[in-house]
Amino acid sequence: MLLRFTDGEPFATGAVPYVYRPVTDRESSPRVILDVRLGKIETSAFLDTGGVYLFCSPELVPSLDLDPRDGIPTQPLQLGRGRYEGVLHRIRLTIIAEEGDDLSIEPTVFIPRLEPGQEWPDEFPCILGMQGCLERLRFAIDPNDDTFYFGDLAQAD
């Protein structure tokens, strides 16, 4: 059942089960891992409410059909223990629902450009940061049954 306010208005328009486990061998803290669609590819992403933008694995980039002219260069961003050069773009991101409707947004995405010899951390899927990505969504988690609820903040406007 989707969440509602006391006046009956929907808080969430979709819900999805998430995986709750560490995403790297080096970490012991579990993450909330969701299924999302980037362009035509359905893949995994974990929540990082202390982070910015959507971080995207370099392996996904060729499938995203991005026009290099639309990107803006940015300074290296810190991710885990590494710093990565990259470009900021806009991209369609869909959070896939099991109940209710999928939700699509156009966030700012950081596309890393690896230096020769530099590796992307193997275990990292995509990362959903707060500013530039999740900031216009309502969301809640229910740890009792590992469900992620989400809705469009604009519905309240």
Next chain:
Amino acid sequence: MTGQTASYTVRASEFSRLLVATEVVRILQGGTWLTSGSLRDWPLFDLGTAAWPIVPQEPKKHWQSLPLHADQTGAEANLSRSTTYASPTVVIGKDDHMERLEIAASRGDERAFLDAQTAVNWAERPATDFLRAIHLALAAGAHMAARNLATQGTARYPDDPELEKYARVLAPPRMLPNSPRSNSGLRANRDWLMANGAKYRGQWVALRQGELLGVGDSLHALINEVGSTDGILFTKAH
């Protein structure tokens, strides 16, 4: 001295001989007092043998009273001092506000960047300064400031395509029309990953409705192997 705007104030004690009319005319017309280098040109007092540009005294600009910045190089400092040899005031030739933004960015100091940003009168800044400041904000980790500068810049320069692009990329996420539910195999895929993920850790896997379609070291190779992306989850096993 060449090319510098220097001022020289002649003191009465150095100028005690009377100038003849032709010398006064030469000074007023040429703005310089040329001597041959011979002391006979100056039988009473020698003001030197160089060309002394005589320019009006300008009111001191506000930045002339600023202290030398800690990051200013020695060469720059010497040059600044050389331009004011007769009135040794330190001059900062650069745009002090932008310089402070650059220093904050180079140190990755978001707080210092925001302090410096608020001191700038952006209403008087060209589009190039907005673009530069956006880059510096990103370097400082001031991502919200970068967005605000892009918004402010494109409002002030609506015909600048580069600023428009920056504002679009850095804007808050745009909500797109809701899509109908597209995948009913999420829970089955999740259960498969929880049960089997460790066996394939670090490899790309392709799953549909909880069924493993393929495993690969690279996403590109796996997509080619599976032959489709519709309704299939491609993820790193974890």
